[in-house]
Amino acid sequence: MSENKFDVVVIGSGPGGYVAAIRAAQLGLKTAVVEKHAALGGTCLNVGCIPSKALLQASEEYAHAGKALKRHGVMVDGLSLDLAAMMAHKDKTVGDLTKGIAHLFKKNGITRFEGLGALGAAGEVTVRAADGSETLLGAGATIIASGSATASLPGIEIDEKRILSSTGALALGEVPGHLAVIGAGYIGLEMASVWGRLGAKITVIEFLDRILPGMDGELAAQFQKLLRRQKMKFKLSTKVTGAKSGKNGVTLAMEPVAGGEAETLKADAVLVAVGRIPYTEGLGLEQAGVALDKGGRIEVDENFATNVAGVYAIGDVIKGPMLAHKAEDEGVAAAEIIAGQKSHVNYSAIPGVVYTQPEVATVGQTEEQLQDAGIDYNAGSFPFMANGRARAMSATDGFVKILADAASDRILGVHIIGAGAGTLIAEAVLAIELGASAEDLARTCHAHPTLSEAVKEAALDVDERAIHI
Numbered sequence: 368m369s370e371n372k373f374d375v376v377v378i379g380s381g382p383g384g385y386v387a388a389i390r391a392a393q394l395g396l397k398t399a400v401v402e403k404h405a406a407l408g409g410t411c412l413n414v415g416c417i418p419s420k421a422l423l424q425a426s427e428e429y430a431h432a433g434k435a436l437k438r439h440g441v442m443v444d445g446l447s448l449d450l451a452a453m454m455a456h457k458d459k460t461v462g463d464l465t466k467g468i469a470h471l472f473k474k475n476g477i478t479r480f481e482g483l484g485a486l487g488a489a490g491e492v493t494v495r496a497a498d499g500s501e502t503l504l505g506a507g508a509t510i511i512a513s514g515s516a517t518a519s520l521p522g523i524e525i526d527e528k529r530i531l532s533s534t535g536a537l538a539l540g541e542v543p544g545h546l547a548v549i550g551a552g553y554i555g556l557e558m559a560s561v562w563g564r565l566g567a568k569i570t571v572i573e574f575l576d577r578i579l580p581g582m583d584g585e586l587a588a589q590f591q592k593l594l595r596r597q598k599m600k601f602k603l604s605t606k607v608t609g610a611k612s613g614k615n616g617v618t619l620a621m622e623p624v625a626g627g628e629a630e631t632l633k634a635d636a637v638l639v640a641v642g643r644i645p646y647t648e649g650l651g652l653e654q655a656g657v658a659l660d661k662g663g664r665i666e667v668d669e670n671f672a673t674n675v676a677g678v679y680a681i682g683d684v685i686k687g688p689m690l691a692h693k694a695e696d697e698g699v700a701a702a703e704i705i706a707g708q709k710s711h712v713n714y715s716a717i718p719g720v721v722y723t724q725p726e727v728a729t730v731g732q733t734e735e736q737l738q739d740a741g742i743d744y745n746a747g748s749f750p751f752m753a754n755g756r757a758r759a760m761s762a763t764d765g766f767v768k769i770l771a772d773a774a775s776d777r778i779l780g781v782h783i784i785g786a787g788a789g790t791l792i793a794e795a796v797l798a799i800e801l802g803a804s805a806e807d808l809a810r811t812c813h814a815h816p817t818l819s820e821a822v823k824e825a826a827l828d829v830d831e832r833a834i835h836i
């Protein structure tokens with residue numbers, strides 16, 4: 368067992384787990400990672416962030432070549448789709464990146480165990496390999512980073528053929544004629560964008576009376592308008608009560624949330640995107656006495672420690688947004704805390720980005736949250752229509768909105784819809800992290816002509832002195 372004794376054992380190799388392991392190794396801790404899948408990288412690299420962005424990028428290029436390029440005097444003849452090649456690009460991107468993590472493990476002296484990791488006696492982790500053999504690891508500290516899994520709905524069985532989770536929707540062999548999407552959140556709208564651009568008719572069914580719950584209301588309303596222009600159909604305030612899969616497609620049963628007449632919808636395929644649930648199966652949590660919260664997530668304190676000494680948890684399996692960069696930051700903090708350092712994650716400065724066209728990006732508080740909390744704020748906004756670079760790019764949809772405390776001018780929230788919003792938000796995240804005021808952003812020189820000037824102008828507009836509008 369001596370060679371299997373580690374300072375830190377990480378269970379799960381997603382962005383939470385692999386980053387925690389690298390940081391622990393950097394700090395001189397003898398570190399191991401247990402991953403049940405042959406490929407490292409977790410949901411994010413294998414069936415999440417990376418494959419979805421590969422398909423979003425490729426499908427956007429296809430849609431762009433089909434329509435928008437003409438506006439710029441670029442003529443494309445004989446445009447056609449090679450879906451197999453598009454999928455091969457996605458698979459190669461995933462393969463290269465997951466192999467890259469194996470390389471990083473080697474470089475940092477991290478030992479990898481392939482198998483199901485479970486908590487054993489105090490200070491021990493067992494690894495059960497696919498062939499049934501067991502290895503016992505000594506663990507000074509254990510970090511659980513087991514991630515999350517797709518949630519489903521009662522009466523709907525995901526078969527990954529016609530009734531799909533995001534994993535199935537990332538690997539379709541042909542473009543469905545009509546794709547019904549249940550849930551207008553991150554996954555629903557990203558995957559609807561991919562298949563809509565490639566030619567599918569899209570109907571999005573959402574339980575609430577709006578899309579992207581949790582995001583700023585004005586942003587979400589504008590986004591829905593733009594998605595409608597891309598021919599997406601929405602059925603809001605509607606609940607799906609069942610799905611029947613047949614030879615010729617799927618029939619969905621639906622009814623208005625407020626009550627009323629039930630109806631059916633026929634589609635060639637259905638994507639179920641109604642959220643994700645923490646993944647805690649097989650970890651031996653009950654035997655070890657690890658407490659869960661009401662949502663079934665592992666309960667941790669501000670140091671990511673569970674109620675069991677030496678056992679920590681990070682990422683999708685604990686509270687907070689289920690985002691890769693949140694998991695990564697928690698991984699770094701947990702490793703540093705285990706190494707005896709003081710470390711934390713600033714949850715008020717975690718961006719959220721929907722990688723559609725246009726992109727939607729947000730950080731900090733929404734107008735609705737500020738109003739509910741009774742916080743007095745000033746709002747400034749600036750449309751991309753008035754930004755020179757956006758006009759040159761024919762990317763004039765959307766706006767930047769900045770919310771700042773009325774008394775101190777401190778930036779409390781930034782919400783962007785527009786081309787490149789996911790990159791533009793980084794400046795706003797830094798501003799919030801550093802406690803900057805809208806005046807600080809407004810006085811910062813922004814290169815011309817760039818989309819980032821819209822951020823500066825929105826900051827100026829907080830004080831009603833934008834220049835270009």
Ligand code: FAD
Binds near residue numbers: 416484682683
């Ligand atoms: P995971 O990445 O889920 O990794 C957990 C790992 O633990 C898995 O490899 C699993 O096999 C392993 N594991 C679990 N139990 C055990 C066990 N007992 N023993 C051994 N191994 C175990 N987030 C973003 O920020 N940006 C995006 O663009 C984005 N796009 C997404 C697109 C899709 C389609 C999906 C589904 C998710 C997306 N996400 C995105 C969310 C992101 O993938 C997750 O927030 C992130 O992967 C969470 O990281 P994690 O390390 O907590 O868990």
Ligand code: NAI
Binds near residue numbers: 520605643720
């Ligand atoms: P989500 O929580 O983003 O959206 C789920 C949607 O389904 C919500 O709008 C919800 O109101 C709706 N819904 C719930 N029950 C319903 C029902 N019975 N009928 C109709 N609608 C219903 O969850 P999603 O899209 O599944 O994604 C899971 C998580 O993965 C996200 O919350 C996000 O954390 C992460 N993710 C992040 C991405 C990114 O950062 N770009 C991309 C994809 C996923």
